[in-house]
Amino acid sequence: MPFNTPTSPHQLAPTSITRVMMLVILALIPGITAYVWFFGWGVVVNISIALITALSCEALILKLRQRPMLPSLSDGSAALTAILIALTLPPLSPWWITVIGVAFAIIIAKQLYGGLGFNPFNPAMVGYVMLLISFPREMTSWIPPTALTDNSLDFLETVIFILFHTLPDGITFDALTEATPLDSLKTHLALGNTVDEIREQLGVDEAASRILSVIPIFGTIGGKGWEWVGGGFLLGGLWLIYQKVISWHIPVAMLGSLFAISALFYFIDPAHYATPMFHLFSGAAMLGAFFIATDPVTAAASNRGKIIYGCGIGIFTYVIRTWGGYPDAVAFAVLLLNMCTPLIDHYFKSSVFGHKKG
């Protein structure tokens, strides 16, 4: 009786790409929950639209490329890209924003480069940046945390608005939207106010802000609501490290460098630079550190390389946030460092066993 004779190793660990991707998606749940709590159902609707778009685009391209469909569709990578894009969009974005962004990410940034494992840039960030550059108005019309406004939409109203752009009677779109804390800070700093003045105007005391007829969007450390969303992603990210799905190097390097550089400027001039904690818990810092920068396909490979890579993202994020033209900068920073990945990989190799160091 002749047997099969594959070569060693015969024993394999029970792991797969699908498992890795599913763990990452699972780790997003605390952050998403906080998101829904503070910003309404919009994000859930966006995620659904994004998932449908991503899987359809992936299937379409696989068919055109004549590749087996099931393994790639079920690996979870397209789903993860879709969810990450949806999380970066304003909760009340019209449906076509989501569709265009996700389709661009999957078709152009991922599949045209050869599919999973071959894309030099993080597809989700490519999709997001494309949207931000092409549709700046839609992409910056954020909404304030639901608790802070009288005009919040329920699930059905959200779906109707996203799909058909019609609002219930008596609510105008302008009444619903508000710039993000990072955006407001930037705008007001440009007007010559100090950080404390802005925080006083836009936060701290709800009653006072009501009199001033502004929405208090600043919380204790970051933006109101935002700090909780960031906390949710932090929690999920720590769990991923515990599960050994990601290593600590990139998140620690990125958040550490962001903290360090913002602390430096804060201590030099607290009137014109936000606190380090504000930077860590606003915008996409936490999501970026644990879920986007850690995308292995586009990140540096060696541990030392990962630290350089993470530091680069942290510093660029701060630089672009503070002096650049856009309110948030994680996406740009990630893409910039994606470009540096081959270079970093070339210069940071581990020393092989039995070879002299140096």
Add this chain to the structure above:
Amino acid sequence: MTSAPIRLWDFHGGIHPEQNKRQSTQEPSAQARMPATLTLPLHQHIGAAAEPIVEVGETVLKGQKIASANGYVSAPVHAPTSGKIVAIGDYPIPHPSGLSALSIVIETDGRDEWVRYAAKQDYTETNPSHLRNIIREAGVVGLGGAGFPAFIKLNPGSQKKIKTLIINGVECEPYITCDDMLMREDPQSILEGIRIMRHALQAERCVIAIEDNKPEAYESICKAARGVEGVNVALVPTRYPQGSEKQLVKVITGKEVPSNGLALDVGVVCHNVSTAAAIYRAIHLGQPLISRMVTVTGKGVKRPRNLEVLFGTPMDELLAQCDVEADQIERLIMGGPMMGFALHDTNLPVIKTTNCIIAATRNELGVERPVMPCIRCGACADVCPVKLLPQQLYWYSRAKELDKVQEYDLFDCIECGCCSYVCPSNIPLVQFYRFAKGAIWTQEQEQKKAAQARQRHEFHQMRIEREKQEREARRAKKKAARPSAAAPKAPPADGAKIAEKRRDEAISQRDSAAAARKAEIQAALARVQAKKRAPQKTAEAPDKTEEKTAPATTAERAAATQKSAITKKDNATSTHDDDQPVQ
């Protein structure tokens, strides 16, 4: 035993695969049944195959030498029981290739009658070189899996001082428990073997390393080693591939064996526990290596356990003795699931390197999954015990960039399989590395062949030219000696003139196009040589140059061959538990 616990070091990476060792340690080891015939391949070790010294029809006794070692790196083969030689010929052997090789078949007579060898209980009086000879003649090879002749690793040479003798009882591969059972049941033989080895090596200290998943073996060895001076027993945390020699040397001594080097280079010699016991039997009892402990396990057998098996016993008999469910077996593995190789059939003999037979059922070793693209997750680099970058090696192997792959130290890879084990994309990484190594070896062989052919061609041309010139010189001398010559011509110093003359002669004489072409080539060569020789006018110049180049190139060639042999050997041996050449 020296009581102070020794300091342990760390090695990079490694994995913790499912152990699956408990199944085969449920009952004590037993003697395997005596089969009707034993098939003994002559190549059961690393090195040259042994040469038969018996003939068909001859009666042999148990322990009688039936094939002798062929060269230094080789080992003799002995009859595992008494009986009659019924055939000498090619039979299937347990080898990844699935091919047949020269084997001796013995029909057992059931009397199991020993031939007598002199036992040496007072080995301390014997000099190490004589001990090594006995061990060599007893056919003892490394029993950890690779089968490198043991006596070579007991010969450090006069230059090297051995500080530590490491006895490898790590047995890090899943499923295998033969060393575990031996340590539990017969620690005394191991300790006696260690005494002999220490005497032969003059080693300062000895460390017996046992992984902490074998507490019974550890207890047993500790008990036996109590009161033995200079012997430490180290309980090391379980991690694959800790039993690999270089990794174990790092764990015990903190020293990294240099790439391309041997443990000997850092003053360490490493032997397996079973080898120690075999050496004890060879020296104390005068018994050559004729049997070993084999783990028969896997879900395909109902009664997994360890058996003491005579070499040459067909595997199907062992499986039958362990209640095999033949139709359930999907894969038959010799060795462990990480580094062992799959066998084509059960009808193969047990040899000196058969430490374990796994009869695996479908999906026992992991569910088959499709191969996906690499997502650069880096899990492979995290577990690589050699700190390679498996990902980069994979890309370059795949792209057949053989220079690049060597730049990334492909030949330091020990093929332990950790990278393939953890790969979420299920990429058969080790296969890619084997492919690249094979391609590089083939390339080197071809280059070497081409270089040799070129050299031979050049020598050939030079010789022809020299002979021609000698002929010419003789002719000129004769001409000069003849009285009819008007004036004695000076012997021509310029080869070109002669060749030109010859060319004229050739054209006129034969008038053949082929001959002309040949002569033209020779003329060109002669011109070149004349130019080369211009400063040195002596006639024996070409001789000298040839004499000089020939030995130089031979030496070079020898060096190159040796180097490639070492690399290959290194590759073959380092992958297994404890067998590294000590030269």
